[in-house]
Amino acid sequence: MNLDLAPIAHALDQAARNARALPQFSRHRPFNLEQAYQIQRASMAHRYADGERMIGLKLGFTSRAKMQQMGVDSLIWGWLTDAMLEEDGGQLNLDRYIHPRAEPELCFLTRRAIDRPLTQLEAVDYLEAVAPAIEIIDSRYEAFKFSLEDVVADNCSSAGLVVGPWSRDFSTLANAGVLMRLDGALVEAGSTAAILGHPLRSLVHASQLLARADISLPAGSLIMAGAATAAVALTPGAQLSVEINGYGECAFTCSGQAQGERS
Ligand code: OOG
Ligand code: MG
Numbered sequence: 001m002n003l004d005l006a007p008i009a010h011a012l013d014q015a016a017r018n019a020r021a022l023p024q025f026s027r028h029r030p031f032n033l034e035q036a037y038q039i040q041r042a043s044m045a046h047r048y049a050d051g052e053r054m055i056g057l058k059l060g061f062t063s064r065a066k067m068q069q070m071g072v073d074s075l076i077w078g079w080l081t082d083a084m085l086e087e088d089g090g091q092l093n094l095d096r097y098i099h100p101r102a103e104p105e106l107c108f109l110t111r112r113a114i115d116r117p118l119t120q121l122e123a124v125d126y127l128e129a130v131a132p133a134i135e136i137i138d139s140r141y142e143a144f145k146f147s148l149e150d151v152v153a154d155n156c157s158s159a160g161l162v163v164g165p166w167s168r169d170f171s172t173l174a175n176a177g178v179l180m181r182l183d184g185a186l187v188e189a190g191s192t193a194a195i196l197g198h199p200l201r202s203l204v205h206a207s208q209l210l211a212r213a214d215i216s217l218p219a220g221s222l223i224m225a226g227a228a229t230a231a232v233a234l235t236p237g238a239q240l241s242v243e244i245n246g247y248g249e250c251a252f253t254c255s256g257q258a259q260g261e262r263s
Pocket of ligand 2: 058059060103105135137224226227
């Protein structure tokens with residue numbers, strides 16, 4: 001990695017820890033996509049050095065709804081750590097976030113190590129279970145605005161995740177209804193088919209990305225497939241739930257207050 005990319009990784013790590021927004025790097029210190037993934041890895045290395053444990057990975061921009069909302073049109077991937085896990089049915093403390101948003105996802109639990117590119121037919125054999133999930137994204141950039149390279153460097157806005165009940169039934173995964181409610185009112189509705197046409201394709205893409213990066217993902221890892229709909233902003237006291245038809249629901253209630261963009 002170029003020496004001058006290390007300070008960017010450090011700045012992103014600090015921004016995430018302290019919940020302080022940063023100006024986009026692409027404005028004054030542009031870097032390419034390959035460098036963005038190097039920055040992402042270097043910034044994650046700071047967290048591992050501080051005792052956080054890698055628990056899996058997430059894909060982003062696997063649905064048109066998300067690409068349109070954020071104005072980015074390429075699939076991206078980042079890392080999940082144990083510190084990001086939030087309790088299903090619990091309180092989500094907004095204090096440690098900048099401008100958090102929630103989005104409805106499916107979470108896969110792997111049964112075998114993923115160490116080569118998989119086909120869609122093989123993918124299900126690598127799964128132990130699937131669960132309805134909520135991803136909490138919190139871009140470290142001001143106004144939640146970024147280029148593709150910026151967001152990749154920022155570990156794809158990963159900040160938190162809530163995982164609902166596990167199921168071993170993969171038979172209706174292809175086209176299950178997705179409902180997201182805020183304070184009981186429906187705010188987003190869609191289908192798991194919005195995730196690359198079939199959520200198992202997220203697993204296929206993950207296996208290809210891992211193979212290209214020469215990384216083996218251990219059995220027992222989580223893979224967040226990417227949001228099926230646009231994300232919604234979280235406000236103090238909000239109750240957020242996601243229901244995936246046939247797979248049940250997961251939910252949380254917000255406590256505290258997000259940091260906002262004070263400098
Ligand atoms: C980037 C992360 C995108 C998804 O599920 O599509 C993502 C962002 O929107 O800030 O997690
Ligand atoms: Mg997501």
